[in-house]
Amino acid sequence: MNSRDTSVDKEGNSVTSSVQALILVGGKGTRLRPLTLSAPKPMLPTAGTPFLTHLLSRIREAGITDVVLGTSYQAHVFSDHYGDGSDLGLNLTYVTESEPLGTGGGIRNVYDELTADTVLVFNGDVLGGTDIRDVLSTHERSGAEVTLHLVRVGDPRAFGCVPTDADGRVTAFLEKTQDPPTNQINAGTYVFDRKVIGEIPAGRPVSVEREVFPSLLAQGRHIQAHVDDAYWRDMGTPEDFVRGSADLVRGIAPSPALAKPCGESLSLDGADVASDAVLIGGTVVGRGARVGSGARLDGAVIFDGASVEAGAVVERSIVGFGATVGAHALVRDTVIGDGAQVGARCELLRGARVWPGVQIPESGIRFSTDV
Numbered sequence: 001m002n003s004r005d006t007s008v009d010k011e012g013n014s015v016t017s018s019v020q021a022l023i024l025v026g027g028k029g030t031r032l033r034p035l036t037l038s039a040p041k042p043m044l045p046t047a048g049t050p051f052l053t054h055l056l057s058r059i060r061e062a063g064i065t066d067v068v069l070g071t072s073y074q075a076h077v078f079s080d081h082y083g084d085g086s087d088l089g090l091n092l093t094y095v096t097e098s099e100p101l102g103t104g105g106g107i108r109n110v111y112d113e114l115t116a117d118t119v120l121v122f123n124g125d126v127l128g129g130t131d132i133r134d135v136l137s138t139h140e141r142s143g144a145e146v147t148l149h150l151v152r153v154g155d156p157r158a159f160g161c162v163p164t165d166a167d168g169r170v171t172a173f174l175e176k177t178q179d180p181p182t183n184q185i186n187a188g189t190y191v192f193d194r195k196v197i198g199e200i201p202a203g204r205p206v207s208v209e210r211e212v213f214p215s216l217l218a219q220g221r222h223i224q225a226h227v228d229d230a231y232w233r234d235m236g237t238p239e240d241f242v243r244g245s246a247d248l249v250r251g252i253a254p255s256p257a258l259a260k261p262c263g264e265s266l267s268l269d270g271a272d273v274a275s276d277a278v279l280i281g282g283t284v285v286g287r288g289a290r291v292g293s294g295a296r297l298d299g300a301v302i303f304d305g306a307s308v309e310a311g312a313v314v315e316r317s318i319v320g321f322g323a324t325v326g327a328h329a330l331v332r333d334t335v336i337g338d339g340a341q342v343g344a345r346c347e348l349l350r351g352a353r354v355w356p357g358v359q360i361p362e363s364g365i366r367f368s369t370d371v
């Protein structure tokens, strides 16, 4: 990227025309089932907006307007919601894989749409606070063909582990290894010189993590690391989704899509919350959702139209669209599918998942014997 490629648009925002962005959003989101049966993972609501809007807003904030969505699973949901992207100040296009091509195949599949020499690729399920321009600067400064954004985590085993040398050059890429040599992991943002994308095999599934990066390294090609300590979370599991949503509400995770952090809770338009209900821990109550008298919600994500009845307790859990949690029920570390009805005095704990539309009668599931 050169500074001469940066101009200013009608609203006075800077625009970088030499960089295009691609967001991979074709995954099935299996770890977030059953919520991802009705919507793709990046379209699940967080702090009042589909999760992907936070990432799109960050891309726009970095001055990049040309964005391609690499879709597969439930592709129409993205285009129905975002259209041409103009509401967000973006020029959005869609490239759909009829069969999922994997992360590398998904990148190769948009090659014909790419006109810029530099392509920023994002995993579509990451909530991050990294300065995207800094990642681009690292790429430009080092002269690498590919640059990977890395973060440090406590347990790298669920991620791509990426050791580097003293100059910040990537020395290996070890996807989901049980024996990680470092706690530096792939944060899911890459800068590619466009010509490298053209080298990825076309027309078959390819993993960028297991095939493309290891093969480039085996050829001695230059992959640079950009390591930082900015906010970062992969939203792919219920625990992370609940944490990420709460972090957005509390302003711990930055997002240009939110006018301001909301504090301990956020009640969206048309939510009906009893005055003596307790909403803490970054709880979100969706549009038209109801929370009854004396209910206690701590780190809860209540989707639109759902209902939590009097005296119920919901902790670190997601309650799907139009679902009901009955009076005095206890719901902790649980995912409740769209339209499900959890009867009064039920107890759902420790990773329970209720499938959409399921009806559990009063006291139908408990973890204690004092009914």
Ligand code: GDD
Pocket: 024, 025, 026, 027, 028, 070, 071, 072, 097, 100, 101, 102, 103, 106, 122, 123, 124, 125, 126, 158, 159, 160, 161, 175, 185, 186, 187, 188, 209, 234, 236
């Ligand atoms: N277009 C398309 N096609 N997109 C896909 C496909 C596909 O076949 N498969 C997955 N994706 C998208 C997902 O929608 C998601 O946005 C992204 O690619 C990454 O897929 P995940 O399934 O979320 O991968 P992960 O979380 O297990 O691991 C990846 O992300 C980690 C960081 O969050 C890897 O890139 C790891 O190396 C990395 O550490």
Ligand code: MG
Pocket: 123, 125, 234, 235, 236
């Ligand atoms: Mg992921």
